[in-house]
Amino acid sequence: MNKTIDRRRFFIRSVAGSLALPGLPSLMAGSISGTPAVAESRGAGVGARRFVAIGNLLGFQQKHFFPKTKGKGFEETPLLEPLAANREQITVYRGLDHGLRGGHFAVHTFLSGLLHHESKNRSDGNVTIDQFLADEVGDQTRFPSLTVGSEGGIHGGCQLSWTKSGVRVPPITGPAELFQKLFVTDSESRHEQKVKANALQTSILDSIREEAGSLSKRVNYEDKAKLDEYFSSIRDVEKRLELRKRWADQPKPQRPFDQPANLNTVEDLPMLYELIALALQTDSTRIATLEIGGSFLPQHLGIEKSYHGLSHHGNDEETVAHLVTLEKYQLEHYGKFLTRLAGMQDGEQTLLDSTTVLFGSGIGSANSHTNTDLPIVLAGGGYGKGEFKQTPSSGPGKVPLCNLFLDIAQRMGVQKESFGTSTGTYS
Known part of the structure; x- marks a missing residue:
């Protein structure tokens, strides 16, 4: 038997x-x-809540990222300088993380709060916030979610999105594939x-x-x-x-331009952001993630060293300066993405008003292999307050990053009382 x-x-x-x-x-x-099929024309799904998460695989230089002054009067740090034009549309957070250890091997927890190997007895496993949302509201669009990233790097592929079954979501690996998915009809x-x-x-x-x-x-x-x-x-x-x-x-929506070619992750970044913006505008999806990972090569910005090697900078000034150059480039295009969304109408508001855009990393310091004190920026979707918010890094006042994720989910209309390691919603 x-x-x-x-x-x-x-x-x-x-x-x-x-x-x-x-x-x-x-x-x-x-x-x-x-749920009826969404119309081909732009403007479908007017007013619907949307979510985009951008994750960096190797973190940011904390001393150059975080301000010291809380509230609306926070100073413009070197890494926040590229967001000057978007200042009133963003909120910067410090003190939020998942309380985990693991260095590079815990980066995959950025959007879940849970290590993969410790989540097998949980009903939702190590599901990431994008897939958590897609489970609930993703049926309203052609693509419940889009995951964009690379299959290269120190971990051998994008680790940003995970299903509740503990399965890594394979990424769309370049603008050509993403364009085809969005705009090219099958023969x-x-x-x-x-x-x-x-x-x-x-x-x-x-x-x-x-x-x-x-x-x-x-x-x-x-x-x-x-x-x-x-x-x-x-x-x-x-x-x-x-x-x-x-x-x-x-x-599918009419193609807005000819299919782009895949170049490299550095040069492709603006086009990937543009295609994600168009995916939201055409209501092809309402949930997307983008990982800036191992295929983001410093050589394409004129720096002849490996990104991973640079991240272990040992406080060498020249190495840190190279890292700031790489990180400012990423924040510059994040800012341009926000500006692009702010310029797209979504009924009586802008697409940025409808879209919560998260930017950050699952690693706090790659140099010291810590996963605490994560760099977090939220924009749009009601989160852009032009503020710097800091919570205690330890002790009874410590706030899990998953509390913020739960708040995002509830604003998306997902009526759940918990997510990951949340203890409530962020207030």
């Missing part, structure tokens, strides 16, 4: 898992029915292939459901609990399939 159960479990797990196609773990939905033959694949996968799921349903009547309590997990996985795959079928015949 046990060998039979094991074989059937393996069959269910293998087939269900095989349907999670590369690039699609984020394409899932809380509820598929009842007729490719479309027919996808329709046939969806039909085949639906048929396989029907067989799995019937087999698992029959099996559930004959197993003990412990095995039934495990089968329930498989049923949950099957339902997730069904939702992904339904979402794909729902959008298969809906036209």
Whole structure:
């Protein structure tokens, strides 16, 4: 009996898992029915809340990043100088983190607050805030979320987004792929292939459901609990399939310009931001993440050293100066992204008014391998107050970064009382 159960479990797990196609773990939905397809024209989804998170893999120079004066009168530090034009649209936070250790190997906790290997017994695993939101509201758009990053670097790929099943969301790796995803319609033959694949996968799921349903009547309590997990996985795959079928015949927005070429992460950064802005404006998605990771090479800014090597600067002045150059470039284009969103109308307000934009890192100091005192900037979405807020770095007044994430979720209309390691909402 046990060998039979094991074989059937393996069959269910293998087939269900095989349907999670590369690039699609984020394409899932809380509820598929009842939401009409979004119109092709710009301005669809007017007034909807949106969320974008930008994560840097190697942190920022804290002494050059954080002001000393709290409130609206905070001074312009070297790394905040590129945001001068956006000052009234941002809030800078200090003292927020997840209270974790792990250095580079804990950077993946930036948007979750949880180490992957310590989250297996949690119902939501180490789900990141973008996927947490996509689970609840992502069914309203063609793409529940977009994850953009690289597959290179010291960890071998973008670690920014994780599903509640503990699966890393593979990134869209360049502007060409992102452009195709947003604006290029499949050829007729490719479309027919996808329709046939969806039909085949639906048929396989029907067989799995019937087999698992029959099996559930004959197993003990412990095995039934495990089968329930498989049923949950099957339902997730069904939702992904339904979402794909729902959008298969809906036209994509008209392409705004010719497809861009992939250059390198440094030179591609402005175009990636532009495409994310267009994805929000066309309501192709309302949730996006961008990791500036291991493929961001200093050589493309005239610095002939490795980024990772520079991050272990040992307080050498020349090395720190190189890092400030790299980091200012990243903040400059973050600022330009905010300006771009502020220039896009979203009904009677701007797209920046509708979009909460998070910028930061899961590492506080790469030089000392600490994951505390994270650099955090929030803009738009009601968070831009033109302030510097500092909370205690330890002790009873310590505020988890997940409290801020929970606040973001609730403003997005997600009625949840906790997220990650939150102890409440940030006030």
